[in-house]
Each structure stands twice: as structure tokens, then as C-alpha cells.
Amino acid sequence: xxxxxxxxxxxxxxxxxxxxxxxxxxxxxxxxxxxxxxxxxxxxxxxxxxxxxxxxxxxxxxxxxxxxxxxxxxxxxxxxxxxxxxxxxxxxxxxxxxxxxxxxxxxxxxxxxxxxxxxxxxxxxxxxxxxxxxxxxxxxxxxxxxxxxxxxxxxxxxxxxxxxxxxxxxxxxxxxxxxxxxxxxxxxxxxxxxxxxxxxxxxxxxxxxxxxxxxxxxxxxxxxxxxxxxxxxxxxxxxxxxxxxxxxxxxxxxxxxxxxxxxxxxxxxxxxxxxxxxxxxxxxxxxxxxxxxxxxxxxxxxxxxxxxxxxxxxxxxxxxxxxxxxxxxxxxxxxxxxxxxxxxxxxxxxxxxxxxxxxxxxxxxxxxxxxxxxxxxxxxxxxxxxxxxxxxxxxxxxxxxxxxxxxxxxxxxxxxxxxxxxxxxxxxxxxxxxxxxxxxxxxxxxxxxxxxxxxxxxxxxxxxxxxxxxxxxxxxxx
Amino acid sequence: xxxxxxxxxxxxxxxxxxxxxxxxxxxxxxxxxxxxxxxxxxxxxxxxxxxxxxxxxxxxxxxxxxxxxxxxxxxxxxxxxxxxxxxxxxxxxxxxxxxxxxxxxxxxxxxxxxxxxxxxxxxxxxxxxxxxxxxxxxxxxxxxxxxxxxxxxxxxxxxxxxxxxxxxxxxxxxxxxxxxxxxxx
Numbered sequence: 001x002x003x004x005x006x007x008x009x010x011x012x013x014x015x016x017x018x019x020x021x022x023x024x025x026x027x028x029x030x031x032x033x034x035x036x037x038x039x040x041x042x043x044x045x046x047x048x049x050x051x052x053x054x055x056x057x058x059x060x061x062x063x064x065x066x067x068x069x070x071x072x073x074x075x076x077x078x079x080x081x082x083x084x085x086x087x088x089x090x091x092x093x094x095x096x097x098x099x100x101x102x103x104x105x106x107x108x109x110x111x112x113x114x115x116x117x118x119x120x121x122x123x124x125x126x127x128x129x130x131x132x133x134x135x136x137x138x139x140x141x142x143x144x145x146x147x148x149x150x151x152x153x154x155x156x157x158x159x160x161x162x163x164x165x166x167x168x169x170x171x172x173x174x175x176x177x178x179x180x181x182x183x184x185x186x187x188x189x190x191x192x193x194x195x196x197x198x199x200x201x202x203x204x205x206x207x208x209x210x211x212x213x214x215x216x217x218x219x220x221x222x223x224x225x226x227x228x229x230x231x232x233x234x235x236x237x238x239x240x241x242x243x244x245x246x247x248x249x250x251x252x253x254x255x256x257x258x259x260x261x262x263x264x265x266x267x268x269x270x271x272x273x274x275x276x277x278x279x280x281x282x283x284x285x286x287x288x289x290x291x292x293x294x295x296x297x298x299x300x301x302x303x304x305x306x307x308x309x310x311x312x313x314x315x316x317x318x319x320x321x322x323x324x325x326x327x328x329x330x331x332x333x334x335x336x337x338x339x340x341x342x343x344x345x346x347x348x349x350x351x352x353x354x355x356x357x358x359x360x361x362x363x364x365x366x367x368x369x370x371x372x373x374x375x376x377x378x379x380x381x382x383x384x385x386x387x388x389x390x391x392x393x394x395x396x397x398x399x400x401x402x403x404x405x406x407x408x409x410x411x412x413x414x415x416x417x418x419x420x421x422x423x424x425x426x427x428x429x430x431x432x433x434x435x436x437x438x439x440x441x442x443x444x445x446x447x448x449x450x451x452x453x454x455x456x457x458x459x460x461x462x463x464x465x466x467x468x469x470x471x472x473x474x475x476x477x478x
Numbered sequence: 479x480x481x482x483x484x485x486x487x488x489x490x491x492x493x494x495x496x497x498x499x500x501x502x503x504x505x506x507x508x509x510x511x512x513x514x515x516x517x518x519x520x521x522x523x524x525x526x527x528x529x530x531x532x533x534x535x536x537x538x539x540x541x542x543x544x545x546x547x548x549x550x551x552x553x554x555x556x557x558x559x560x561x562x563x564x565x566x567x568x569x570x571x572x573x574x575x576x577x578x579x580x581x582x583x584x585x586x587x588x589x590x591x592x593x594x595x596x597x598x599x600x601x602x603x604x605x606x607x608x609x610x611x612x613x614x615x616x617x618x619x620x621x622x623x624x625x626x627x628x629x630x631x632x633x634x635x636x637x638x639x640x641x642x643x644x645x646x647x648x649x650x651x652x653x654x655x656x657x658x659x660x661x662x663x
Binding site: 003004005006007008009010011012013014015017018019020021022023024025026027028081082083086089090185272273274276297298299300301318368 | 542543549554575579598601610616618633651658
């Protein structure tokens with residue numbers, strides 16, 4: 001086939017397509033700017049998230065939350081992304097997108113948090129799968145910092161690399177906005193809620209701060225009652241489109257709980273180029289060979305990172321204003337003989353995780369990438385207390401030392417009793433539910449061709465338009 | 479004059495059809511031709527040839543959209559002329575366009591492996607439909623209308639390098655789609 005054949009095929013585009021091309025291009029979407037960048041007895045923080053890189057079920061009806069609701073979060077309205085050419089609609093979408101995504105936040109501080117927290121949270125998976133959302137955890141911890149004071153707060157701020165609460169609040173608010181999208185093409189939402197105990201004396205300033213700065217809904221009910229638990233589960237299911245239904249069934253509030261912070265993450269997007277229909281193949285899991293469905297796809301001009309002990313390749317998702325400039329999913333294959341967890345101690349990999357490939361980290365280049373990926377649906381439920389203590393958050397868990405005085409005048413004895421992090425992520429042919437460029441097109445046309453076949457344990461990273469990891473996971477058993 | 483009235487003139491074999499077509503679409507066809515050929519004399523000839531081609535084709539053809547129909551004729555005539563008098567200097571626009579489209583078909587020219595033109599056109603139309611509004615518009619603007627990269631960059635408010643990168647990704651995406659559709663490249 002010759003280029004002229006394509007030229008001739010282009011000539012035969014439909015009339016409406018040709019007419020659309022007569023109009024001048026809309027101004028490009030501006031990317032986000034970078035700058036230096038939950039008892040007396042118990043306070044419970046439950047962190048749940050869901051990633052949908054596929055199109056599974058949508059859930060049934062939610063029980064009545066209204067009777068417990070004091071305030072429901074109101075999310076920004078986004079204009080739908082136009083599927084057909086319409087300058088007016090595109091401009092309207094662009095305006096609503098940029099209103100949310102043009103904020104700036106401190107990438108250096110976030111990168112340090114990611115490089116510290118992710119190895120600790122991802123380690124210990126053994127032969128199991130593990131999925132975490134570092135941004136979701138960041139949101140939950142930021143809310144916890146709002147509820148705390150003294151050394152308890154300082155420990156949390158230290159892990160999050162925030163100099164003070166005000167900076168953290170502004171940073172989290174910007175992060176929330178830049179990770180919010182509901183334009184009919186990409187659905188991404190970091191949701192939060194506060195669960196109060198009827199009759200308790202709360203400091204409403206703190207509750208209002210959480211509600212207004214963290215887009216948190218506020219509920220109040222009888223802790224320990226089955227009905228209140230059901231309402232909590234219903235809220236999580238509502239925010240995660242029932243994708244966490246199985247895990248959420250175990251989420252209950254103890255009768256001694258004074259306040260629970262619950263955050264969720266939901267993400268759904270399509271690949272810019274879908275995979276070919278899956279075919280059977282062999283995956284070499286740590287527990288022996290298993291048969292699973294493998295999908296194949298090729299992508300041109302994507303980022304490929306060759307680091308110390310791994311090769312990572314990118315696949316774009318439809319998001320933002322242009323493919324390749326929105327979100328992506330990276331598939332990371334450790335070198336033969338290494339386990340995914342072995343990468344957690346390597347600087348190259350940590351730089352890559354923190355979005356620093358090509359800067360101080362491993363070499364990054366563009367290539368024609370041929371991907372062979374098993375179709376997977378992985379989930380994990382992770383108690384985080386031990387991990388957070390390892391990361392320096394200790395006082396919050398100590399009933400004798402914890403300081404949660406901003407929550408209530410009757411704060412003495414309140415401590416953090418539990419932190420759970422549940423996550424699920426799946427991909428299929430259609431979606432996940434996310435480039436240093438040289439000079440000329442021709443230079444890149446001759447880009448290196450690389451094959452990445454994920455037929456043994458691997459890692460994945462789902463990134464947003466700012467290259468921050470929304471989800472990170474280890475797949476030992478697809 | 480309304481397009482339907484102009485087309486009626488063609489059907490009546492009234493030469494006023496050409497005069498009216500030239501008056502209404504002369505500028506448009508000139509832009510399409512000059513974007514591809516970058517040579518004023520050839521542009522003028524191609525545009526005149528377009529009127530003749532339309533005269534010979536209508537009837538039996540009865541275009542739904544006269545503007546797009548004439549643009550197609552201009553493109554077809556431009557590529558024919560390019561084949562006849564291929565010199566880089568003379569036809570810089572066409573040279574650049576075909577050169578960029580080589581990305582999509584880097585090699586392999588076995589005739590029996592070539593897809594029927596009709597099928598290829600269908601795949602391309604579907605692919606453009608599957609793109610986001612902005613991507614689709616850019617592809618058509620560059621590869622149908624032949625608008626220079628520099629001009630596209632200015633419209634979008636990004637650097638020329640940034641626009642080149644976007645076009646590269648776009649062609650890469652097309653290449654991936656063609657491979658997926660089983661087109662031998």
C-alpha cells in the first residue's frame with residue numbers, strides 16, 4: 001500500500017466530515033500548571049476505591065440515604081465532550097474542563113510522598129494481587145489531618161510533605177479538581193464522606209471545613225446500628241457504581257465509633273485504540289501456569305521507559321483534550337528473574353512511579369509499542385494501620401496520645417482505630433476505564449519498535465493528565 | 479445562487495453553471511489546490527480543470543454537497559498532476575502530505591495485499607468518527623484540506639513542534655486502527 005492510497009481514501013471522507021474540517025481549530029486545552037509544588041473510643045477512616053478500566057455492571061438502587069444526610073456534596077457540572085464536530089459545544093466543554101484542570105500544585109512534595117508511601121503500601125503482596133490508589137489515600141489522610149492537632153497532625157503532615165494545614169488544604173482541593181471529570185468520556189471522581197454519631201457534640205467548624213474543602217457529604221446516625229451500616233455501604237456503592245459491592249458488604253461502623261471518614265475513587269475511561277479480541281494464552285503466575293485471555297494492541301508514539309530491572313510501556317486513554325496528553329495506563333514488566341516487589345526498592349522505579357521518568361529517573365523514549373496484556377480484574381483489601389505506623393503515623397493510633405481535638409470538645413480518648421483500603425481495577429478490550437518529542441514527524445516515524453508481553457507477574461500504573469498515579473497495582477494472578 | 483439551482487443548470491447543460499460555480503467556489507477550490515501544490519500557475523489550472531470535471535460529471539452525478547464534491551474533484555486532479563510532474567520544489571504541499579502519510583504505510587506493497595479502495599475509505603470514515611471532535615477536525619483539516627502545520631499550530635495556540643507531535647500521534651493511531659482492521663501495511 002502507498003501513501004497515495006491513504007490520500008485517496010481521505011478524499012472520500014463524508015461531506016459532513018469535510019465541512020467540519022473547514023472550520024478553524026479550537027484553542028488547545030491548557031494543561032494543569034505545575035509549581036514547586038477518621039472515636040472515643042474510635043475514629044475510623046475507611047478508604048475505598050475503585051478503578052474501572054472495563055465496562056462491567058452498574059448497580060441497582062441505593063437505600064435511602066436521605067434520612068441520615070446532613071449535607072450532600074455538590075460536584076461541579078461539566079459540559080459533555082462533543083462526539084460530533086461542534087465548535088460551540090467544544091468551547092463549552094473546554095471552558096468547563098479548564099475551570100477544573102488549570103490549577104497548580106506542588107509536584108515535588110507529591111513526588112516525595114509517592115516515593116515514600118507507595119513502596120510501603122505495595123509491599124507484602126506475596127503471591128496475591130494488590131491494587132492501591134495513592135491519591136485516594138492522600139485525600140483520606142489530608143482529611144484526617146484536618147481532624148487532628150499537635151504531634152498527631154504533624155506526623156500526618158510529615159508523611160504528606162505538607163508544611164502546614166493551609167497548604168495541604170489548598171493542595172488537596174486542587175488535586176481533587178484536577179482528578180474530577182464527568183464529561184461523558186472520562187468519569188473520574190474522588191468522593192469523600194463524614195459519618196457522625198447522633199447526639200455527640202462536634203466542632204462544626206471542622207465538619208464544615210471538611211465538607212466544603214474536600215467535597216465531603218455529611219451523615220449522622222446511630223453508630224453500630226445495622227441500618228446506619230447499610231446506609232454507609234449504600235453510599236460507597238453509589239460512589240463506586242457498585243463495583244466494590246463484595247468488599248463493601250464487610251464495612252461496618254463499631255458502636256464505639258465517634259466519626260468515620262470514608263473516601264472513594266472511581267475511574268472509567270476508554271482506550272484511544274481498543275485492544276483486539278482476547279485469545280487464550282498462558283500466564284506464568286507464581287503458583288504455576290494458568291490459562292487466561294490475552295489482548296493485543298499497538299500504539300505509535302507512546303512513552304516507553306527502560307529502567308533498572310524493568311520495561312514499562314504506555315497505553316493512552318481518552319481524556320483531556322488530546323490523546324497522549326490526557327491520562328494513560330503503564331504496564332510494567334520486571335526483568336526475567338525479578339518479582340514485581342523487587343522493583344519497590346529501586347530508585348529508577350520509584351522515580352517512574354512519581355512521574356519523574358526522563359528527568360532524574362530512568363530513560364524515557366517514544367516508540368511503536370506492541371502490547372500483549374492479559375485481561376484482568378484484580379482487587380485487594382488492605383488494612384493500613386501497620387503500614388501507616390511504618391510510615392511514621394503513630395500517635396493517631398495511640399489512645400493515650402492521639403489528639404483529635406478539632407473534632408469535638410469531648411475529644412479526650414479519641415484515637416484512630418482502623419484504616420482500610422480496598423480497591424478493584426479491571427481492564428478489557430474497550431477501556432480502562434489515561435512525551436518528550438524530538439523534532440520532526442519523520443524522525444519519529446522511524447521510532448523504535450518494541451514488544452511488551454505481560455505473561456508473567458507485572459505492575460500497572462494508571463496516571464492522570466499530570467502524570468500522577470491514580471492507581472498502582474501488582475498483578476500476580478490475572 | 480443556491481447550490482440546488484447551480485446543479486439544475488448543470489442538468490440543463492447550461493454553461494452558466496460553470497460561471498456560477500466559479501463565482502461561488504473559486505476561492506475555496508483555489509485554497510484546496512494551493513495547499514497541495516504550492517504553485518500559483520498549477521493552482522489556477524487545477525481549479526479550471528475542476529469546473530470542466532464537474533461539467534463532465536454532472537449529470538449523471540448529483541452531489542448532495544456541492545462544496546465537498548468540488549473539493550474532492552480538486553484533490554483528485556491535484557494528485558494526478560502531482561504524479562505527472564512530481565518535483566519537490568514545485569509541489570511542496572503535496573510532497574509534505576504524502577511524506578507524512580508514509581508513516582501509516584511504512585512498507586510492503588504487495589498488490590494482492592492491498593485493500594480495496596472502497597473498504598479503505600470506509601475504515602477511514604469510521605475511524606474519523608471514532609475520534610474526539612478535536613482530533614477528527616484536525617485530521618480532516620490537515621489531510622483533506624491540506625492546511626499547513628504552521629497555520630494549524632497558530633489556530634490551536636500551540637507551538638509548531640507541538641502540532642507536529644499531535645499529527646504524529648494521530649497518524650500513529652490511524653496506523654494502529656488499520657492494523658487492527660487487518661489492513662496489510
